[in-house]
Amino acid sequence: MRTHFCGLIDETLIGQTVTLCGWADVARDLGGVCFIDLRDHEGIVQVVAEASEADGNAEVVATAEKVGYEDCLRITGTVRARHSVNAKIRTGQVEIVATSIEVLNKAEPLPFHHHENPGEETRLKYRYLDLRSPDMQRKMRTRTKLVSALRHWLDARGFQDIETPILTKATPEGARDFLVPARMHPGEFYALPQSPQLFKQILMMAGFDRYYQVARCFRDEALRADRQLEFTQLDMEFAWVSERDVQDLVEAMIRDVFRDVAGVELAAQFPRMTYAEAMRRFGSDKPDLRIALELVDVAELVRDSGFAVFTGPAADPGGRVAALRIPGGASLSRKQIDEYAAHAGKYGAKGLAYIKISETGEISSPIQKFFDEAAFAALVSHVGAGNGDIVFFGAGKYSTVSDFMGAVRLKAGKDFNLVADGWAPLWVTDFPMFEWDDEAQRYVALHHPFTAPSVDDEADLRANAATAVSRGYDMVLNGNEIGGGSIRIHRASMQSAVFDLLGIGAEEAQAKFGFLLDALKYGAPPHGGIAFGIDRIAALMAGTESIRDVIAFPKTTGAQCLMTDAPSPIADAQLAEVHVQVRPRASSAAQ
Known part of the structure; x- marks a missing residue:
């Protein structure tokens, strides 16, 4: 339907006939001459519809006069040098003299204008309109470039992209799981993965050595500007490594990717700071050093x-x-x-x-x-x-x-x-192994229960649990944790000791993590890894504080998709198929 993209028309095409498709960003009728700013995902170009004695063109002008905001158009015309240059846009040196304007779809009056600043609820309800805006197109393209650059970097260094299951087993630690009823197993449930953590560890035990995945993850937790119920992370795992092996390699990756995607030069060596120092000096385990x-x-x-x-x-x-x-x-x-x-x-x-x-x-x-x-x-x-x-x-x-x-x-x-302006990366290391939960009256893992302690002796860990330090590490950038990882436990006896300290007894551990404990018995190598938040990194590169601006279809802070009206009730017949019955919500008086 088209020969060129709107935003890529330049002086090299002067005199040529082109066909463009896009939306009317602005339409101006000056009486006999109409101007249309035609927009697609590459940018905007000015189109002129004007009548002349030589070729008439009255029909084109008549069509242009009726063009409205966000009408979907197909325009054919000749590229010429623009009389009044617009230095603010990439195509500002040229314009298209229309010989044909076809209205592919007339837009009804819109609930908001791209040049306005509608509330976020309006933007999310009409997300397809919001995503058309040049600013959102730029942000989403930044995300695309980021993921592409990460894949290219890792593929070139021998990492294998391996998919792990989406329907998996519920875990007792971290945020709440999203549960999926198993139709073929009445009364039983899958869980959507909070991360591919255990599967990637097992891949190291299976001899794959270097793994990565651009993974979708799900956590049923409160939403903030930097959190969503479903999110994307670059998941990585390495066999036969120490902390510094992992840190040095991924630091080089982040440095190269920021240079290639965002044109940003990060420090040649990221500073390191212990968790204790970060909390003492800045009151945060992700301090903004700017x-x-x-x-x-x-x-x-x-x-x-x-x-x-x-x-x-x-x-x-x-x-x-x-x-x-x-x-x-x-x-x-x-x-x-x-x-x-x-x-x-x-x-x-x-x-x-x-x-x-x-x-x-x-x-x-x-x-x-x-x-x-x-x-x-x-x-x-x-x-x-x-x-x-x-x-x-x-x-x-x-x-x-x-x-x-x-x-x-x-x-x-x-x-x-x-x-201060600029970029301030940082490694935060030596996290506490556990923290005490006063309400539950037990220890909880500060990172997760598969993180290795800095000591190799289980008796030492048990005796000094309150002060034990883990082999965990986070990468922080401008006050945002963009990556977190650790060296993992690779011996079954140590994993059992950690479970025990977390209040997970032997029987419960076998029921929930038996497959991991069994795998650790058969020559599991030392291994470690890290996961980077794609959404957070893309938001930083795009210059926005909310990850919702770099996710195509995010949820609101109330955990809803306003565009599709999800979540929504399910018919009783469909619930019956998966052996689920919804209990009536308790009345406010009963609560």
Whole structure:
């Protein structure tokens, strides 16, 4: 139907006849002369419909006069140099003089215009219209280039692309599984994979050595800007490797792919930081190093104050009192300070103390009265506060304080324009093996239960579970975890010990992971791997904060597809086929 793409018409085609297909982005009738900006996935080109005494062309002009926004068109015409050059578009040196305009499909009035900024719900309900916009076309093409570049890089280095099952076994760790009833096995269910983790480990035991897969994964969890119920990851696994073997290779891959796809030069050597250091300095295991602000521990300086909110955590080995100095923060009003406290409250803070020092050196602080003059001066000096600054303080359990002070740090970085330009990659290593779940009264795996501990002896791990360090590692970029992995457990005895520490008894472990435990008994090699979030990397490359902008058909934060109205009820007859009966929802009174 067409000879060329709209966005690829250039000066080399001047004088030639071309046929284009696309949508009317803009149509302007100037009385006898009509201009149509015709758009396809490659871009926009200007089309001119004009009548002349020599060839008439009145019918073409008449058709052009009736063209509306988003009409689907097929246009034939001659390429000529444009009188008024448009340097903002790739085809701005030329235009098409139409000799034929065919309306393939007339568009009804649209619910929104691409040049407007409709709400996200409207965009997702009419996703097919939203995806037509040049901005969304650019973002989705960035994703396509990313996946293609990753595949090319890995194929060239001997990795095998192997598919793993979508219908698999439910797992007891991590997020909730999506369950699929098995029609041929009444009362039994498959689960959609949260990741290909166990299958890729078994592939290493099967001798495939280097595996990858662009894998679809499913997790029934709360949605955020960087999370979806279904997502895509580049899954990788290596046999006969140490941590550094994996890290060095994938770091080179990410560096090359960012250069090829986004034209970005990342650091020649990514810095490394332990989990403990990242939490201490930045309050996050995925710190954004573009923000220079750091947390400062002040427990020793407030231990003897009269402020009970500080003295309790300062004396508790599991507590923390941390400060964050914000240059120029004295400009914050009391209302804005309260907004920071409310923001910290979302991450577990019960309050946010502060010291504000005006440009003239005047101090305003609700905690000053709890310190003698010398102690207060020492505190101000220790955190490096000066005129024009504000210092926020958090106190409580170490992990909670780290979380909410880290959130305050990120907010301050954005509010005060303290986020430097550029790219800041980082390896975070030496994660804790376990963390204690107060509600469940047991350990849970910080990464997953197949991550190897840094010790080889099971007795040592059992004796020091609270402080055990794993062989896990994450790649972080501009405050986003873009990849996470670890060296895996490759001995059945160690895997059983980890299951036991996680409260998974021998009988349960055999029922749920017997196939893995059996495989580990037959010469399983040392192995490790990593998985990269395709959606997150594509969003970073495309310059958007939401992964929904680089997923063709994402779900809302309410876990719905507004375009198809999913999820939706299923007819009783269809449910009966898979031996499922829906229980009535409990009334609010019963709840």
